[in-house]
Amino acid sequence: MICDVQSWLVWKLTNQFKTSWASADPLGLFDMKNKTWSKLILDGLDLTENQLPQVYPSGTVLGKISKDTSKLTGLSIDTMVIAGGGDGQAAGLGANALLTKRAYLNLGTAAVAGVYGSKYMTSKSFRTMSACADSGYYYECSLRAGTFAIDWFIKNILDIDPLKQPNIYSQLEKEAKLIKTGSDNLFFFFLILMER
Numbered sequence: 001m002i003c004d005v006q007s008w009l010v011w012k013l014t015n016q017f018k019t020s021w022a023s024a025d026p027l028g029l030f031d032m033k034n035k036t037w038s039k040l041i042l043d044g045l046d047l048t049e050n051q052l053p054q055v056y057p058s059g060t061v062l063g064k065i066s067k068d069t070s071k072l073t074g075l076s077i078d079t080m081v082i083a084g085g086g087d088g089q090a091a092g093l094g095a096n097a098l099l100t101k102r103a104y105l106n107l108g109t110a111a112v113a114g115v116y117g118s119k120y121m122t123s124k125s126f127r128t129m130s131a132c133a134d135s136g137y138y139y140e141c142s143l144r145a146g147t148f149a150i151d152w153f154i155k156n157i158l159d160i161d162p163l164k165q166p167n168i169y170s171q172l173e174k175e176a177k178l179i180k181t182g183s184d185n186l187f188f189f190f191l192i193l194m195e196r
Contacts, residue, residue, distance in 0.1 A: 002027075006084060007053035013081050014063030019053040021130040022085030030055070032130055032137070033120040058085050058093075058132040085132040088112045088140060093132040107146055114140035149188070 003011070004027050007019035024030040024037075029045075029052065031038040037049050056062065065079040084090065091106035092098075097116045106112040114129070118136050122128055126139040145152075150172075154160050160168050 001053075002029075002047070002051050003053065010053075010062050010081055013065055013069050015066045015068075016063045017053045018062040018083070019055055020058045020060070020083035020085055020132075021055055022058045022089045022132050023083075024053070024055050025130045026086065032128065035130075056083050057134040058083050058089075058130075059134065086129070088114060088142075089129055089132045089138060092116065092138050097138070098131065098133055098136065109146055109148055111143040111146035112140055113142075114138040 001017065004019055004023045006023035007017060010016060010018050021030070021032070021035050025032050029037055029041050029047070031041075035055065035057075037052050037055070042048060042052075060083040062081050062083050064081065065073070065075045065077050067077060069075065070077045070079075085093075087108065088106045091112070092104045092114050095104035096102060097104040097114065100116060100118075103113060103115045106114075114126075115138070116131060116136055117139055120128065120137055121139065123139070126141050129138045129140055130136075131138050143149075150169075151162065154162055154168055154172075158168070162168055
């Protein structure tokens, strides 16, 4: 069996091998346009669909907590397990970005921004993710150094140890609110170089 994170959790909770479209697509084995496992890729890897979880739209009830899981966790056997998605996709859903004129920004380890579209499209300018819905996609761009870059700035430019001055984050937020939109054309570019 080949699992994405969600299918492994669903399997452990319900004894059923299921996942969502939104959780299947990052595996690189999923045909996002047709919402099924890619026969072309599976054939190339000598895999079959039987080795992968069944796929469903986000929001689908995938099952209920098994008796064993109920005993182990204290959760009721009536607890439903629902198909979800990744943090960026969930951010889009939480911001109600299920319309073409809405966007979302997800700030965490990375800074991810996305817009919703009903058509499957690809581009070098964005990555395409299945939306946490029964249809549609998110076209996302990602800066891989979100809050990590802020920590780096605090430690290396401001020369502040955030463990000794934990209020530095709230202080920077207050100061950032005073800056006009566009930041007077100041841009920050963060490049991580790794040794091989």
